[in-house]
Amino acid sequence: xxxxxxxxxxxxxxxxxxxxxxxxxxxxxxxxxxxxxxxxxxxxxxxxxxxxxxxxxxxxxxxxxxxxxxxxxxxxxxxxxxxxxxxxxxxxxxxxxxxxxx
Amino acid sequence: xxxxxxxxxxxxxxxxxxxxxxxxxxxxxxxxxxxxxxxxxxxxxxxxxxxxxxxxxxxxxxxxxxxxxxxxxxxxxxxxxxxxxxxxxxxxxxxxxxxxxxxxxxxxxxxxxxxxxxxxxxxxxxxxxxxxxxxxxxxxxxxxxxxxxxxxxxxxxxxxxxxxxxxxxxxxxxxxxxxxxxxxxxxxxxxxxxxxxxxxx
Numbered sequence: 001x002x003x004x005x006x007x008x009x010x011x012x013x014x015x016x017x018x019x020x021x022x023x024x025x026x027x028x029x030x031x032x033x034x035x036x037x038x039x040x041x042x043x044x045x046x047x048x049x050x051x052x053x054x055x056x057x058x059x060x061x062x063x064x065x066x067x068x069x070x071x072x073x074x075x076x077x078x079x080x081x082x083x084x085x086x087x088x089x090x091x092x093x094x095x096x097x098x099x100x101x102x
Numbered sequence: 103x104x105x106x107x108x109x110x111x112x113x114x115x116x117x118x119x120x121x122x123x124x125x126x127x128x129x130x131x132x133x134x135x136x137x138x139x140x141x142x143x144x145x146x147x148x149x150x151x152x153x154x155x156x157x158x159x160x161x162x163x164x165x166x167x168x169x170x171x172x173x174x175x176x177x178x179x180x181x182x183x184x185x186x187x188x189x190x191x192x193x194x195x196x197x198x199x200x201x202x203x204x205x206x207x208x209x210x211x212x213x214x215x216x217x218x219x220x221x222x223x224x225x226x227x228x229x230x231x232x233x234x235x236x237x238x239x240x241x242x243x244x245x246x247x248x249x250x251x252x253x254x255x256x257x258x259x260x261x262x263x264x265x266x267x268x269x270x271x272x273x274x275x276x277x278x279x280x281x282x283x284x285x286x287x288x289x290x291x292x293x294x295x296x297x298x299x300x301x302x303x
Contacts, residue, residue: 018115025119030202033123037202041123091116094109101106 011093012086014059019044019052024079024087027062032078053077061086126203126253128195130187131302134294137180141286144176149279157276161231170226207252214245235278239268239285254301260293 015021022042026033033041039049056062061083065076079087121127148154154169163169185199192199218241222234243264250258264285271281 018112021112021115022119025116026123029120029124033202040198040201041119043196094113097109098106098113 011097012090014056014061014086015090017052019048020056023049023052023056023077024061024083024090027077027079028084028087032065032076034074034076038077056083059083059086122203124203124252126201126207128188128192128197128199128204129184129253129257129297130191131294131296131298131300133180133184133187134290134297136183136294138287138290138292138294140176140179140183141290142283142288144172145279145283145287148172154279156232156235156278159230159232159275162229163231166226166231203252207249210248210252211245214241214248217241218244232275232278233272235282236268236272236275239264239271239281241268242285243268254297256293256297256300260289263289 015024019042023038026038026041035049035053038053039046042049044052053062057064059082061080063078063080065078067074067076148169152163152165152169152172154163154165156163188199188204218237221241222237225231225233225237243261243266246257246261246264248261250256250261267281267285267289271278271285274281
């Protein structure tokens with residue numbers, strides 16, 4: 001077993017779930033996406049997606065903007081600055097872990 | 103604690119999510135091959151049946167309406183084929199073709215395509231039939247070049263080839279139909295075949 005001298009603490013707990021990691025990935029390159037676009041991209045159920053969004057929202061990683069399009073409620077999600085920072089750090093940590101284990 | 107393999111999977115997931123949310127990946131090689139075949143058939147009919155061969159900028163032709171209808175027919179048929187195969191491709195991956203990436207793709211292609219279309223109508227109304235073929239190639243090439251930002255990057259290369267052919271066809275205007283056959287026929291078939299073997303097998 002190779003000794004790993006990279007801190008696993010740098011990996012953010014919030015991104016342990018693949019769905020949450022997916023949400024952050026797509027919001028990292030799209031300014032904002034609505035609920036149905038996220039659902040299509042991630043291929044998860046309404047309830048599942050809603051709960052993951054809620055937890056990311058609680059962390060302050062994604063922002064929510066509600067509006068109306070043709071009298072229908074439309075909710076757009078986007079990445080906050082804190083979210084971007086946390087996601088970047090998470091990516092760096094992943095990179096370091098993989099490099100150190102090679 | 104996650105294993106090494108899990109972290110690699112995490113990275114792969116991030117990559118695929120980013121790509122899927124920003125690029126339209128349901129284009130099919132078959133659509134390119136068939137579009138090329140329609141173009142070859144259309145060019146052959148206009149040349150051998152209607153004896154249409156614009157060899158100078160001011161070119162008049164007795165059966166211009168038939169030739170224009172034929173060109174529109176080829177375009178519409180190619181469009182329907184592209185939509186059909188994209189839909190089939192998307193369905194097999196459990197995706198839809200009408201999503202934020204396809205909308206962005208179409209919105210961005212629309213500007214050069216409509217500009218070229220209007221320009222061609224003006225050229226026809228002025229009797230400058232000989233310049234319609236270069237315009238088709240150049241503006242189609244521009245729209246593909248832009249589209250390359252929203253789908254696989256090879257589309258960008260095809261766009262550059264069409265632009266070069268378009269510019270060359272202004273220079274060698276007497277070979278207009280030949281350039282049209284190469285650009286819309288031959289290169290669509292080459293591109294479609296490449297796409298099919300690269301991405302669909």
